[in-house]
Amino acid sequence: MDFLSILENFVESIAGKDAVKLLGLLKERENISEFKLAEDLKININQVRNLLYKLNAYNFVYSTRRKDKDKGLYIYYWTFNFKHARDVLTTRKNHELGNLQEELKKENEQRYYACKNGDIRVELEEAMELGFKCPECGSLLQQEDSTKKIGEINHKITTLNEELEELRKPVSIIPKPEEEVKVRKARKKKIKKAKKKVKRAKKIKKAKKTKKTKPRKIKKRVKQKKSSKKRPKLLKRLRKFRF
Ligand SMILES: [Zn+2]
Known part of the structure; x- marks a missing residue:
């Protein structure tokens, strides 16, 4: 994996x-x-x-x-x-491994004896005190087979160790800074556009200076501005009238 x-x-x-x-x-x-x-x-x-x-x-x-x-x-x-994710996973897997090793140790150290009817489950010492007989039903207490459980724990430990080995390797997934490149390109485009606008404005200015037909339009604009200025004056008059 x-x-x-x-x-x-x-x-x-x-x-x-x-x-x-x-x-x-x-x-x-x-x-x-x-x-x-x-x-x-x-x-x-x-x-x-x-x-x-x-x-x-x-x-x-x-x-x-x-x-x-x-x-x-x-x-x-x-x-x-990804580097941080690897560190987080390593910490978690190490913690998990520690828990499993503890579980395995307990499973190896302790022997449990149980009644086949499921009445009790005791450690060796207590089973000896009871003479290996269930106080409820009198049947013989049998040692639990822990080999299956130990096998399961060992399998998990092997998998975890393999994963941890994989996590020790340097991270090879490095996302490309493509989006940043796009942003930079977009900025360059904007700068180019702005420069073009300046150039156009300069050209228009030059054209205005050389051609005499242009001022007419400017006069029209001035007239429009005058008409728009009339409104505030009217409003002022109205205000004066009200108060
Ligand atoms: Zn019993």
Whole structure:
């Protein structure tokens, strides 16, 4: 089992199958807009946010906020922190391993004796005191077969050790900073547009200077402005009249 499979299993256990699909998108690149994630997953924005918050509870994801000038609101861009996820998983798996080893030790040390009718279950010492006879039904107490349970615990320990070995390897999943590149490109485009506007304005100015036909339009604009200025004066007069 590789790191991604270990991580997918954990993500599914904390946030469900949609979160695994989300992880699939987040491993591709950094700073993905929450709207883009919703679109790709074919779920609504609140569902995406809900999944992200569940991952955020483990600090698996982090976001940056940017203001969208067209929509006039802040949009969150999300990135998955694979190195941190690996550290979290390592800690958890180590803890789990410790618990299993303790359980195994107990299972090996202690012998339980039980009645076949399920009346009692006691340790060796107590069973000896009872003369290996059930005080309820009088049947012989039998030593419980712990080999099956020990086998199960050992299997879990082997799996955990394999996973931990996998988690010790350097993280190879590094999301590409593609979104940032897009943002940079967009900024460059904006700068280019602004420069073009300046150039156009300069050209128009030059044209105005050389051509004599242009001033007519300017005169018209001035006239319009005059007509629009009349309103405030009228309002002032009305106010004076009222008071
Ligand atoms: Zn009994």
